[in-house]
Structure formats: structure tokens, C-alpha cells
Amino acid sequence: APGSEVAIIVGCGHAAGELATRLREQGWAGRVIMIGEEPHLPYQRPPLSKGFLEGKTGLSDLFLKPQATYDLAQIEVILNTRVEAIDRTNRTVTLSDGSSLQYTKLAIATGGRQRPLPGADTARAEACDNFHYLRTLDDALKIRELLKAGKRMVVVGGGYVGLEVAATAIKHGLQVTVVEAGPRLLGRVTSPAMSAFFEQVHCQAGVDIRTGTLVEGLEFDGLRVVAVRSHAGERIPADVVVVGVGLLPNTGLAEAAGLAVDNGILVDAFCVTSDPDILALGDCCNHPNPVVGRNIRLESVPNAVEQARSAASTMCGQGEPYRMVPWFWSDQYDLKLKSVGLCEGHERIVMRGTMEGRAFSLFYLKGKRILAIDTINRPQDFVMGKRLVGERIEVDDDALIDESTPLNKFFTASL
Ligand code: FAD
The missing domain is CATH 3.50.50.60 (FAD/NAD(P)-binding domain)
Incomplete structure (x- = not known):
């Protein structure tokens, strides 16, 4: 029964x-x-x-x-x-x-x-109370205790989680350095144009961004990590280290x-x-x-x-298939990023709005279809965009760019 x-x-x-x-x-x-x-x-x-x-x-x-x-x-x-x-x-x-x-x-x-930080010093670092990954509530409680103005924080990994931590820490008055092994921030998840925008925003806020920088080792003083060393021989002093290098x-x-x-x-x-x-x-x-x-x-x-x-x-025996347009959000400073779709394989990008105004959307296109959209502070574009991507609706670049053309025009055009 x-x-x-x-x-x-x-x-x-x-x-x-x-x-x-x-x-x-x-x-x-x-x-x-x-x-x-x-x-x-x-x-x-x-x-x-x-x-x-x-x-x-x-x-x-x-x-x-x-x-x-x-x-x-x-x-x-x-x-x-x-x-x-x-x-x-x-x-x-x-x-x-x-x-x-x-x-x-x-x-x-x-x-x-969390993917452990590669390297021989990681096991020792994991036993230190100023070295943390961020996955669980307990991790967050420990990191929160360490957010003290004037302290130096090194964030290893320039993905969404790392950048959000950096934005929060700099607001708390810490000195923050983000160390990213790849050539740009958010390299796995967005386009070079969006990476450059986020890099600029963080730099303006006072975060020291070091891309193309691989962590080679850590320095210790007893049970504390005191510095991060890069493959190029740089020594970055640290009071707190937060690692976000993937899952x-x-x-x-x-x-x-x-x-x-x-x-x-x-x-x-x-x-x-x-x-x-x-x-x-x-x-x-x-x-x-x-x-x-x-x-x-x-x-x-x-x-x-x-x-x-x-x-x-x-x-329960009903069998509703999964059918979702991938989407995601991230909040950093005054910026609300909402992304829909996956941008890999796009042929061109068109922008609606302006980066200077901190309200814009990047449309990633292949032929007449939108593969993905990254919206910054434009919730309406995101709502429309979910449908445009999910229903594979055909669009034209000029209308996407022209802010006087509402995006729902494409739905009526496709009926
Ligand atoms: P989890 O939430 O990880 O839950 C899995 C649970 O299973 C864990 O509690 C684990 O302890 C437990 N478990 C594992 N193995 C066993 C076992 N053998 N026995 C018993 N229990 C086990 N997503 C967004 O969409 N937007 C965001 O802005 C965003 N920000 C994030 C920020 C942070 C800091 C983190 C860490 C994640 C963020 N995410 C975000 C991702 C999002 O939280 C995850 O996608 C989501 O939690 C996935 O849910 P889940 O249940 O699959 O896994």
C-alpha cells in the first residue's frame, strides 16, 4: 500500500x-x-x-x-x-x-x-583558524568573525563566491586582494566583456585584483597563515584567507x-x-x-x-520532466547580476543600456537566437530574457540595442 x-x-x-x-x-x-x-x-x-x-x-x-x-x-x-x-x-x-x-x-x-586549494601547504592551512572555504553556514560564521576593519584579506579564486566575499569585506573596511589563476575574473561563467566590467567595479571599490596569478604556497606563523605566495614570487601578506576555487x-x-x-x-x-x-x-x-x-x-x-x-x-508517479532555462544571480555592491542561458558558442554580443550607468544587459547571440543574457540592474530584461532564451525566439540586433523598442515586441512578432 x-x-x-x-x-x-x-x-x-x-x-x-x-x-x-x-x-x-x-x-x-x-x-x-x-x-x-x-x-x-x-x-x-x-x-x-x-x-x-x-x-x-x-x-x-x-x-x-x-x-x-x-x-x-x-x-x-x-x-x-x-x-x-x-x-x-x-x-x-x-x-x-x-x-x-x-x-x-x-x-x-x-x-x-569546496575544491581544496591545490598545493602541499593546504593540509596545514586547513588547521589554521584564519584560512577558510565558504560552503556552509558554519564556514560563514567563522569568516564573519574575521571581518574586522583594517585587516588584510586574500581571496583565492575570482568566481562569484570569491567576488561576493571581496565586495562584503571591502565594505567592512578590510584591505582585500583577489588572486585569480586564470587570465580574467569569472572566466568559467561569463564573457570577457562582463569580466572586464566586474574587474573595473572591484578596482574602483579598492580591491586589489591579481589575475593570471597562481598560488604556489602559503607562509605560516604557528597556527596562522600569514602570507600567500604566487608562482611569480610575489608575497601577499594576509590576516585572513578565503578560498573559493570551485566545487x-x-x-x-x-x-x-x-x-x-x-x-x-x-x-x-x-x-x-x-x-x-x-x-x-x-x-x-x-x-x-x-x-x-x-x-x-x-x-x-x-x-x-x-x-x-x-x-x-x-x-509520486506523475513524471513531470525537468525543463528549466539555466539561470543564476549574484549581488556585489549596488549591482544585481542576473544571468540566463549559457553563453558558450555565441557569435556576437549586443548591449542594451550602458556600463557607465551600471544598468545594462549583454545579449549573447548565435544567428538570430539568444543563447544567454547577463543583466545588470535590469530586472525587466531578465524576465523577458528568460522567455526569449527558453522559447528560442528570433530577434534582431537593432531592436535589442534600441531601448525604445520593448523586448516583448519579439513575442508578438513570433506569434
Ligand atoms: P547543498 O545545498 O550543498 O546541500 C547538500 C547537503 O547534503 C549538504 O548539507 C551536505 O552536508 C549534505 N550531504 C552530503 N553528503 C551527505 C551524506 N553522505 N549524508 C548526509 N548528508 C550529506 N546559487 C544561486 O543560484 N545564486 C547565488 O547567488 C548563489 N550563491 C551562493 C553562495 C555561496 C557562498 C554558496 C556556497 C553557494 C551559492 N549558490 C548560489 C549555490 C547554491 O547554494 C547551491 O546551488 C545549492 O545550495 C544547491 O543545493 P543542493 O541541495 O544541491 O546542495
Whole structure:
């Protein structure tokens, strides 16, 4: 009977939390058990490098839902506990407290962990209290303690998380240096034009940006990192070091259970892995994206939420496929970046608005179609842009550039 079925969710992050409540909304009658190794209920990570780090967002605002919501929905939450192994033959999972649980359907939402800073000094640095990665609430609490005016912070990695930390730290009066190995900031996620814009903004704010600079080693004084050394022999003194050099998907559990893994746990359009009773969702999974036309692994909240919707529907026997235009946001200073689509493979870029006015959109085009849009402080362009990219609507460059032509003109033209 459906009431005796057991849904087990591995992980207690954004995707897991969404899935648990949606299972109830979609009519899952049996037990729902969510198991996470962190000591917290599911919370939002984006504020950890923005409002929460700055002290504007309170702790209670981070949580997706209060405990009472899970209680009311009869969702059993087990915290401080790792799922150590999956036995697919007997349909059980083994937990770090030695117990095991039987599942009817299993959903893996294990997210990812920070890529360690490469190099021989990393293990020693990780034992220092002024060297941190930023993935968890506990990481953010530790970094927040170190945001003291006048201190020198070195941020290793010029991706979104690193730049958001830099923006927050400089606002707090720290001296901030960003060290990026690649030739430009945000090299993996946006175009050279947008990278140059962000570099200029950070420089104007007083951040010392060093691109093309590989960290070769660290200097210590007892249990403190005191400097970062570059491959070119530069020595950058540091009171605090924050490292954001990418994410490694947590796929070990799935791999050990013999599930197909390739840069993430492989799933189909319904979030189902190579085992029909096991699903995967969020940062840990690699999925076919119908808009982009190939498999991708996304690290974003909108993706986690959309996959939770699809996974809940699959587990409840309805099977709503995942269909999302990839999108993402980042807040730095007064800038609200919202990106939609993936810009790789674009032939040209057209701009609407101006960089000087700090309100513009870059449209990445191939033929007559928009592959992606980066919008800065232009929420309307983002709303329209999601449809233009998702519905693969044909556009013309002149109308995109001309601000007197509303973007919804293209929808009517395509009818
Ligand atoms: P997670 O939220 O990482 O949750 C996975 C959970 O599973 C973790 O709690 C982990 O401890 C647990 N777990 C792993 N293995 C096991 C196991 N074996 N047993 C039990 N538990 C396990 N996205 C945006 O869209 N916009 C942003 O502006 C943005 N900013 C970000 C800023 C920061 C600082 C960070 C860290 C991330 C940001 N992201 C942002 C990304 C976003 O937070 C992630 O995409 C999202 O959290 C993914 O959710 P998830 O559930 O897949 O993974």
C-alpha cells in the first residue's frame, strides 16, 4: 500500500528541503525521511557570501522552513548524520550511527564540497583558524568573525563566491586582494566583456585584483597563515584567507553503489539515475537540459528547486520532466547580476543600456537566437530574457540595442 512506502532523501540542503515538502504536496502518503550530515535544517547558501556575511540577513531568515513545518508535514529529519552506503539489492542505506533504513525510493541530494586549494601547504592551512572555504553556514560564521576593519584579506579564486566575499569585506573596511589563476575574473561563467566590467567595479571599490596569478604556497606563523605566495614570487601578506576555487560534486556514495557518474550523478529528464528507484537532484547531478541541448551540471538554487519539483512528481508517479532555462544571480555592491542561458558558442554580443550607468544587459547571440543574457540592474530584461532564451525566439540586433523598442515586441512578432 502507498502508505507503507518509504522515501529517503540523502542530504539536508536546498534541493533536499524542497523535495521533502513537495513530496507531501504532491501526495506521497508514506514516510519521508531526510538525513543530513550538517547540524542544521535546510538553509539557503546564497546569503552566506552576501547579506548574512554582511550581517544584514539574520540566522533565522536563512532557513527554508522552520522545524514546525516539517513536523506538521510528518517529515522526519535526521541531522548530524551521514549516509555511509547504499545497498541497492536490499534497498537499504547505512547511517554513520551504525543503523540502517529501508527505502522504497531514494533521492540523493548531496550537493558538493569546496575544491581544496591545490598545493602541499593546504593540509596545514586547513588547521589554521584564519584560512577558510565558504560552503556552509558554519564556514560563514567563522569568516564573519574575521571581518574586522583594517585587516588584510586574500581571496583565492575570482568566481562569484570569491567576488561576493571581496565586495562584503571591502565594505567592512578590510584591505582585500583577489588572486585569480586564470587570465580574467569569472572566466568559467561569463564573457570577457562582463569580466572586464566586474574587474573595473572591484578596482574602483579598492580591491586589489591579481589575475593570471597562481598560488604556489602559503607562509605560516604557528597556527596562522600569514602570507600567500604566487608562482611569480610575489608575497601577499594576509590576516585572513578565503578560498573559493570551485566545487566538487559529492558523488562518492553513488559511485560506490555502482550508479552511473560523469561529472555528477547521471540522471534523465525525470531526475532518475541508472537505478529506477534512485533519483538525484541539485548540485550533485548531471542532467540533460532541453534548452541548452546537452547534459550539464548546474550549481544554482533555481536548478535545485526545479529539480526538486520534477523529482517529487516522479516519485509520486506523475513524471513531470525537468525543463528549466539555466539561470543564476549574484549581488556585489549596488549591482544585481542576473544571468540566463549559457553563453558558450555565441557569435556576437549586443548591449542594451550602458556600463557607465551600471544598468545594462549583454545579449549573447548565435544567428538570430539568444543563447544567454547577463543583466545588470535590469530586472525587466531578465524576465523577458528568460522567455526569449527558453522559447528560442528570433530577434534582431537593432531592436535589442534600441531601448525604445520593448523586448516583448519579439513575442508578438513570433506569434
Ligand atoms: P547543498 O545545498 O550543498 O546541500 C547538500 C547537503 O547534503 C549538504 O548539507 C551536505 O552536508 C549534505 N550531504 C552530503 N553528503 C551527505 C551524506 N553522505 N549524508 C548526509 N548528508 C550529506 N546559487 C544561486 O543560484 N545564486 C547565488 O547567488 C548563489 N550563491 C551562493 C553562495 C555561496 C557562498 C554558496 C556556497 C553557494 C551559492 N549558490 C548560489 C549555490 C547554491 O547554494 C547551491 O546551488 C545549492 O545550495 C544547491 O543545493 P543542493 O541541495 O544541491 O546542495
